[in-house]
Amino acid sequence: MRKYKEFVIEKLILLCGLASIFFVLLIFLFLLKEGISLFSTITLKRFLFGKNWYPISDPAELEILPLILGSFWVTLGAAIISIPIGVGCAIYIAEVAHPKLKEILKTGIELLAAIPSVVLGFIGMVTLVPWVKEVFNLPTGLTALSGSVMLAFMAMPTIVSIAEDALYSIPKTYKEGSLALGATHWQTIYRVLLPAASSGIVAAVMLGVGRVIGETMAVMMITGNAALLPHSILQPVRTLTATIAAEMGEAVVGSEHYFALFAIGIVLFIISFVINVTADTFLHKKK
Amino acid sequence: MFKKWIVLILLSASILSPSFAKDGNSIQIKGSDTMVNLSQAWAEKFMEKNPNNFIAVTGGGSGTGISSLISGTCDISNSSRDIKEKEVVLAKKRGVNPYEIKVGLDGLAVVVHPSNPVSKLTLQQLADIFTGKISNWKELGGKDQKIVLLSREVNSGTHVYFKEHVLRKGDPNSREEFAPEALMLPSSQALADEVSGNSGAIGYYGMGYISPKQKPISVAKNEKSPYISPKIENVISGKYPISRPLFTYTNGTPTGLVKKFVDFMLSKEGQEIVLKTDFVPIKK
Numbered sequence: 098m099r100k101y102k103e104f105v106i107e108k109l110i111l112l113c114g115l116a117s118i119f120f121v122l123l124i125f126l127f128l129l130k131e132g133i134s135l136f137s138t139i140t141l142k143r144f145l146f147g148k149n150w151y152p153i154s155d156p157a158e159l160e161i162l163p164l165i166l167g168s169f170w171v172t173l174g175a176a177i178i179s180i181p182i183g184v185g186c187a188i189y190i191a192e193v194a195h196p197k198l199k200e201i202l203k204t205g206i207e208l209l210a211a212i213p214s215v216v217l218g219f220i221g222m223v224t225l226v227p228w229v230k231e232v233f234n235l236p237t238g239l240t241a242l243s244g245s246v247m248l249a250f251m252a253m254p255t256i257v258s259i260a261e262d263a264l265y266s267i268p269k270t271y272k273e274g275s276l277a278l279g280a281t282h283w284q285t286i287y288r289v290l291l292p293a294a295s296s297g298i299v300a301a302v303m304l305g306v307g308r309v310i311g312e313t314m315a316v317m318m319i320t321g322n323a324a325l326l327p328h329s330i331l332q333p334v335r336t337l338t339a340t341i342a343a344e345m346g347e348a349v350v351g352s353e354h355y356f357a358l359f360a361i362g363i364v365l366f367i368i369s370f371v372i373n374v375t376a377d378t379f380l381h382k383k384k
Numbered sequence: 385m386f387k388k389w390i391v392l393i394l395l396s397a398s399i400l401s402p403s404f405a406k407d408g409n410s411i412q413i414k415g416s417d418t419m420v421n422l423s424q425a426w427a428e429k430f431m432e433k434n435p436n437n438f439i440a441v442t443g444g445g446s447g448t449g450i451s452s453l454i455s456g457t458c459d460i461s462n463s464s465r466d467i468k469e470k471e472v473v474l475a476k477k478r479g480v481n482p483y484e485i486k487v488g489l490d491g492l493a494v495v496v497h498p499s500n501p502v503s504k505l506t507l508q509q510l511a512d513i514f515t516g517k518i519s520n521w522k523e524l525g526g527k528d529q530k531i532v533l534l535s536r537e538v539n540s541g542t543h544v545y546f547k548e549h550v551l552r553k554g555d556p557n558s559r560e561e562f563a564p565e566a567l568m569l570p571s572s573q574a575l576a577d578e579v580s581g582n583s584g585a586i587g588y589y590g591m592g593y594i595s596p597k598q599k600p601i602s603v604a605k606n607e608k609s610p611y612i613s614p615k616i617e618n619v620i621s622g623k624y625p626i627s628r629p630l631f632t633y634t635n636g637t638p639t640g641l642v643k644k645f646v647d648f649m650l651s652k653e654g655q656e657i658v659l660k661t662d663f664v665p666i667k668k
Contacts (some may be wrong), residue, residue, distance in 0.1 A: 151561050153538045163564070222574075227581060236530045236584050239567055317570060322537070325564035333567050343537045343570065346448035349470055350455075 128366060132359035135159070139353075144360065150324040150335070152344060152354045159357040161364070163324045167241065167334030168310060171320060174245025174330050175252055175309045180302055182249070183256030187301070190257070191264035192286055203258075210254035218315035221247040226319055233331055239321030241334040247315050252305035259304060263297020264290060296379045303376035307369050313338040337361050410438035411641055415449020415462035416541050417572060418490060418590040419630055422661045423462055429657060430648050437641060446541030453633055454480050459642050461633045464490065464541030464590075481636045487649050489664035491591040491619040492546060492626040495576075495598040497583045502526040504602040504611040507625055511551050513586060516563025521584065533566035534575050534587030542572070545628050546588055588626075591616070592662035619664045630663065 135144065139159060147160025190202050221243055229246075230238030271293055275285040291298070313336075321333025322343065341358050348355040413423055420443040427439035444452075449461035454475045467482050475482050494510060496502060502524050505513075512518045514533060522528045536543040552558035569575045572589040579585045580597035591614050594600050602611035605625045618624040638646045648654050655665035 149564075153544065154559075154561060230582070236532045237567065237578070237582055239578070318574075322568035322570075323565055324568075333565075335568065343568070344539060346444055346451065346539045348447075349451065349468075349474055351474065352470065 125366060128359055128362045131356060132361075132363045135353065135356035135360045144357075145364075148326055150340070152348075152357065157353055157357075159353065161337070161340075161357075161361060163326050164335055164337045164340050164361070165364070166327050167320070167324075168336040168338070170241040170327050170330050170334055171244040171248060171316060171336055172306060172309045174242055175248040176302070176306055178245060178249035179252040179256060179305060179309075183253045183301070183305065184260055184298060186253070186257045187260035187264060187298075188286060188291075191261045192282075192290065203261075206254050206257050209250065210258075212250075214251060214312055214315040215318075217247050217250060218318035221315060221319045235331055237321065237333065239319060239333050241320055241327060241330045241332060244316045244320040244334070244336075245330065247319060248309045248312055251312060251315070252309050255308050256301045256305040259301035260294070260298045263294040263301065266297070267293045296382045300376040300380040303372050303379070307372040307376070310368055310372070311338060311365065313342045317342055337365050341365075409436065409641070410440065411460060411645055412458040413439060413441045413460045413462060414444060414452045414458040416446045416464040416630070417443040418446075418464045418540075418542055418592075419462040421592065422488070422630075422658060422663055425657045425661050426645075426649055426654060429653070430645055434644075437644075439645065445537070445539035446544070447539045450482070450633065453482065453635060454478055456480065456635075459634065460645070463631045463633060464628060465544045466631070467633060482633045483635070483637055485632045485634070485638075485646060485650070486629050486666055487632050488630040488655070488658040488666055489619055490628055490630050491614045491616070491624050491664065492542065492588055492628065493591045493594050493614040494586065494588045494601040494603060494626070495579050495594065496586050496601060497579060498597065498599045499583050500526060500599060502601070503599065504604065506604045506607055507550060507553065508606065510603065511553065511560065514546075514551055514562055514566065515560050516565060519565075529584045532582055532585040533563060534578055534585055535562055535566040535568055536572065536575065536589070537568045537570055542589060546626075549628070550588075550626060590663075591619070594662075616659070616662070616664055627664070629666075 143160060145160075145165070146162050147158070148162055149158040149160050150163055151158040186202075186206070190199055194202060225243050225246055226238035228238070229235065229240060229243050233242075267290055271289055272285055275289040276282075280288065316336050317339035320336065320339065322335045322339055323333040324335040324340075325332070327334045341361055344354070345358055348358055413427070420441060423441045427441050431437060431439060446461075446463040446465050449458065449463055450467055450471050452458040453461040454471065455478070467484065472482060494505070500521070502521060505524065509518065509524065513524075513531060514535070516533075518524065519531055520528065521531055535546075538544075547560075547562065548554065551560040551562065567578070569578060569587075572593050575587045575589055576593050576595065576598060579587050580595075586601075594614070600614050602613045603625050604611045610623075612618050612624045614624055614626075619627045632646065632649065634642055634646065637643075650666075658665045
């Protein structure tokens, strides 16, 4: 009887484990099924590298280069802001901070992660956007930069907590050895601990970037959503995610536009898949 | 007391259970953001008079409303543009028969920041501004400042109407598009906020959103015709060049509660509400 129970529970858990993979597969197949129909009317090359996004015109122009670049600029900006701050914060928490302060900082970062993105977007809209317009003397503050700054706040908790874990899991002997050889605390961090934890830190950064690429609500509110080819971070951009969110309601089911939005979904899926796989390889690479 | 509880329970049941909603006690209205306030005002007045009925109003954009009507998730869809041929075909395929009712008129106001010295434009100038051919206020007699174009998102009936009737001047063969530089804002309110905070901005929305923080532009059909300001009397008289009909779509000719509500919208009282919410009634 006991053995029987054990068997059932074991299989149940196995099922739970497989479920997530099964769901991902289903989602991907659905995306593929809906998105692939687009390429009977437009070539893949034109879809990815064309410059005009006019989805509701007749005939529609469904070319997503401006959207890809929009996502790229916002993500790049967010990475430049969040990586140094995030990694610095992780080092401070793991190595320097007093245990009491450490607890407070960790709680604060968890709280930051819990703020809904629509709230960040709203705060950005009323505080950051006018400020960006003023400081850079721009025609409008709804730019990629505004999006980057707000998204950096969202990427930071991921980066900090994973990088901190990586630093924490370095064997104590490394640090002790370095200090015993006469290195200062900073030299130990910079020359010994950071290289030792580098794979974990890269993984942290990749996962943070993944979070930024997939973010929708905040960017839709503060990046201006203009589908032009951006050549600087101080211009309005339209991201892949915001396009899907803004246009899904309008797209007639079964139309070219509808398929194009699913094709954008595939592009996003592939991007985040690549990022996650990269993060995973780094995470499992043992020094 | 007991009776009150029953009403409350029934009311919450009618909100919570979709099956109950089909019983004809409640209506779901979806669609045009432009018409949300108007629709809400109608619904409130109607429910005041018929306390046993429940009418839920949500926005989302004209396209969203029509999509919902087609997929059967709303009873009435508001739209600030005509239903497209494609949408009719799709609806028929799903056994839905969109029935069009004109319920009011709306003037589209073009607005700029109050400090902007430009106060009148022709339709041609507007088209050139929004397609990007004119990009500095200097060319229109204003300050030497870049024009910031503000538009609604593509799911907005206002966006579609403005493109077809201002940018393309009603010519179905025209290929004019909004300049790619145009910022796409998710709501009329967001657009109003951006205009009131940006001295180089120009945008458009339904007349109802005009406030002292934005300056409406007087528009002329061409250089020879007079410049007309977006006011209700000018829309009624047909002088203001950018006005559009507001529609309501139902599945087939309205029956039951939907008919009762449609009749109310078109009644004298309903049309007074149209005027009160800064739109233009269809019947005098």
